[in-house]
Amino acid sequence: MTAAETEPAPAKVNLFLHVTGRRADGYHLLDSLAVFGPAADTLEAAPARSLTLSVEGPFGAALADEADNLVLRAARALAGAAGDPPPGAALRLVKRLPVASGIGGGSADAAAALRLLDRLWGLGSGPDRLARLAATLGADVPVCVRSGPARMGGVGGDLSPAPALPECGLLLANPGAALATPAVFRARTGAFSAPAALPERWPDAAAMARDLGRLGNDLEAPAIALCPPVGEALAALRALPGCLLARMSGSGATCFGLFADAAAARRAAALLPSAWWNAAGGLYGGGA
Ligand SMILES: C[C@@](CO)(OP(=O)(O)O)[C@H](O)COP(=O)(O)OP(=O)(O)OC[C@H]1O[C@@H](n2ccc(N)nc2=O)[C@H](O)[C@@H]1O
Numbered sequence: 001m002t003a004a005e006t007e008p009a010p011a012k013v014n015l016f017l018h019v020t021g022r023r024a025d026g027y028h029l030l031d032s033l034a035v036f037g038p039a040a041d042t043l044e045a046a047p048a049r050s051l052t053l054s055v056e057g058p059f060g061a062a063l064a065d066e067a068d069n070l071v072l073r074a075a076r077a078l079a080g081a082a083g084d085p086p087p088g089a090a091l092r093l094v095k096r097l098p099v100a101s102g103i104g105g106g107s108a109d110a111a112a113a114l115r116l117l118d119r120l121w122g123l124g125s126g127p128d129r130l131a132r133l134a135a136t137l138g139a140d141v142p143v144c145v146r147s148g149p150a151r152m153g154g155v156g157g158d159l160s161p162a163p164a165l166p167e168c169g170l171l172l173a174n175p176g177a178a179l180a181t182p183a184v185f186r187a188r189t190g191a192f193s194a195p196a197a198l199p200e201r202w203p204d205a206a207a208m209a210r211d212l213g214r215l216g217n218d219l220e221a222p223a224i225a226l227c228p229p230v231g232e233a234l235a236a237l238r239a240l241p242g243c244l245l246a247r248m249s250g251s252g253a254t255c256f257g258l259f260a261d262a263a264a265a266r267r268a269a270a271l272l273p274s275a276w277w278n279a280a281g282g283l284y285g286g287g288a
């Protein structure tokens with residue numbers, strides 16, 4: 001039997017997120033800079049006749065009642081286009097990213113399933129076809145298929161190059177609260193933001209933090225209103241030595257601190273309340 005193949009599903013972090021409009025179908029238009037790291041789920045796949053999924057890991061139990069795991073939705077979407085009878089796989093997800101937490105864990109898992117099964121089944125779909133399939137699974141899935149720094153436009157799936165990123169460190173902190181993305185978008189009020197102007201490159205993390213500091217996450221205020229611990233996580237991150245910028249990612253509740261390098265982020269992580277989930281390190285798939 002062929003050995004199981006493994007694929008990482010790294011966390012997505014929105015370094016800024018502007019809500020620039022709203023479509024007639026209720027989806028919001030976004031301008032965001034997404035990066036990946038410093039924590040990941042892992043997906044494993046071995047050849048099998050049918051599609052099965054087992055979920056383990058520290059946040060596996062949070063998905064026990066999930067009727068339709070995004071991994072299986074992604075696998076079915078890819079298998080449907082792969083021929084008759086559709087190919088199978090025995091999938092195993094190690095869930096390390098908190099669920100419904102603004103770092104796109106489910107989207108990252110779906111994207112990892114597309115990459116992994118495309119390989120396992122020898123489909124050779126190519127990036128454009130995978131991106132089209134990804135967009136049918138969720139607004140965040142296309143950027144997660146790439147799992148590298150990217151500017152997100154449209155409802156999330158219009159991807160363009162990110163500025164060249166300097167060495168930097170990220171510390172993610174989640175105060176233990178799940179936030180449903182639709183509720184946070186619904187709670188947003190006020191005018192829409194303009195798209196951001198970004199340079200072609202940032203020479204260092206301090207320059208990046210200065211520019212990002214002039215931007216924001218338009219979902220932060222509504223998330224704090226729905227879930228006050230988000231405000232506590234931001235205050236705690238801001239107070240850490242070496243923290244250049246603290247902001248919420250996506251629709252929350254996970255917040256991130258930006259640091260000069262991975263070591264500074266790891267040192268700061270030790271000072272956070274031990275009851276919170278945290279992860280520290282460098283960027284995945286990008287940055288000097
Ligand atoms: C907010 C973001 C920013 O990266 O991140 P997360 O908080 O999920 O990590 C994403 O846009 C989330 O993407 P994703 O979680 O894939 O969203 P979907 O499943 O497509 O949509 C869930 C719901 O969120 C709202 N939604 C999502 C995306 C968007 N551009 N406008 C929206 O209004 C809609 O209410 C939609 O029904």
Ligand SMILES: Nc1ncnc2c1ncn2[C@@H]1O[C@H](COP(=O)(O)OP(=O)(O)O)[C@@H](O)[C@H]1O
Pocket residue numbers: 063066068069070071098099100101102103104105106107108109110140179181250251252
């Ligand atoms: N593999 C998965 N991991 C996480 N959530 C999943 C998964 N499959 C389905 N879901 C559903 O998707 C919802 C959003 O999850 P997630 O992607 O973690 O949120 P966010 O994008 O806010 O970080 C969850 O509440 C859960 O019901």
